[in-house]
Amino acid sequence: MIWHILGAGAIGQLFATRLIDAGVSVRILSRQPSDYYQLHLLEGKDKRTYTLHPDSIDAKEPITHLLVCTKAPDTVDALLTHQHRIYANAHILLLQNGMGQHEAVQALLPEAHIWAGITTAGAWRSEPFTLHCVSQGITEIGLLNRHNQGLPDGWEKVSPQPIAAANIQLSLWRKLAINCAINPLTAVHQCLNGELVENSVFLKQMREVCTEVEQVLQALNLSVLEGPLIEHAMQVAHQTAKNRSSMLTDILHSRPTEIDFITGYLCHQADLLGISLPFNHALLEKVKSLSS
Numbered sequence: 001m002i003w004h005i006l007g008a009g010a011i012g013q014l015f016a017t018r019l020i021d022a023g024v025s026v027r028i029l030s031r032q033p034s035d036y037y038q039l040h041l042l043e044g045k046d047k048r049t050y051t052l053h054p055d056s057i058d059a060k061e062p063i064t065h066l067l068v069c070t071k072a073p074d075t076v077d078a079l080l081t082h083q084h085r086i087y088a089n090a091h092i093l094l095l096q097n098g099m100g101q102h103e104a105v106q107a108l109l110p111e112a113h114i115w116a117g118i119t120t121a122g123a124w125r126s127e128p129f130t131l132h133c134v135s136q137g138i139t140e141i142g143l144l145n146r147h148n149q150g151l152p153d154g155w156e157k158v159s160p161q162p163i164a165a166a167n168i169q170l171s172l173w174r175k176l177a178i179n180c181a182i183n184p185l186t187a188v189h190q191c192l193n194g195e196l197v198e199n200s201v202f203l204k205q206m207r208e209v210c211t212e213v214e215q216v217l218q219a220l221n222l223s224v225l226e227g228p229l230i231e232h233a234m235q236v237a238h239q240t241a242k243n244r245s246s247m248l249t250d251i252l253h254s255r256p257t258e259i260d261f262i263t264g265y266l267c268h269q270a271d272l273l274g275i276s277l278p279f280n281h282a283l284l285e286k287v288k289s290l291s292s
């Protein structure tokens, strides 16, 4: 079994190293063909070097296990590039922020096993092949379109072991709710996560976002968190105080953001339910205007 990896940014590279440590063969789907490259992983006082093998676009052998760590908006285009090699019953694991892309992948690959994952692991790259893991985090994985209580092939040996989520939809909503509360506001105010709790104006806005998100969660009968969302969002903003959110990072690098798959997905669900979310709609438009 080989796990191919699509989207070898910091999270893709981190999970490549974890799979290699678990004894699993890994191939990076890359646009720049080369025989192999050395990846340096720095974690606490540890420094380890891994050899990663890219697969060129011309490679022919079928892909049976595919980990997707691209940005949510890039998912479908990235899969289309490799679709001719993807085995009909392949296992596809989407380990990304956001919601909505999962349905698009199911429509594209209707016979595939579609797994979804969320992670709080934190990693960043100081250079393309120098990866710093700042937090091991917790990873949850579950199968979206079939009944299964376990983990995908090879992932039982990954360390730290991911949680096999009994209801991954709930986990996705939990992560989405936190991302709705933090990411767009940090993008609009161009601030670090911690400033959302330190600045009373930003905090008031985060409360407004959370109140609206909770309306949608209640209408969908999803109990994703114990206690109010604002408390969890404040805790995450506090724990990641010095972090620049992924959405702000995208804006600062003039890259497309994941707003359509975070606040956009929330607003779309609210529209279907006939719920109005003025604050989140305004944030959606504001972030779109910043990234256009």
Ligand code: KPL
Pocket (backbone or CB within 6 Å): 097, 178, 179, 182, 183, 193, 236, 240, 243, 244, 245, 246, 247
């Ligand atoms: O997941 C995140 C992100 O930046 O995308 C948070 C939780 C906001 C941490 O930065």
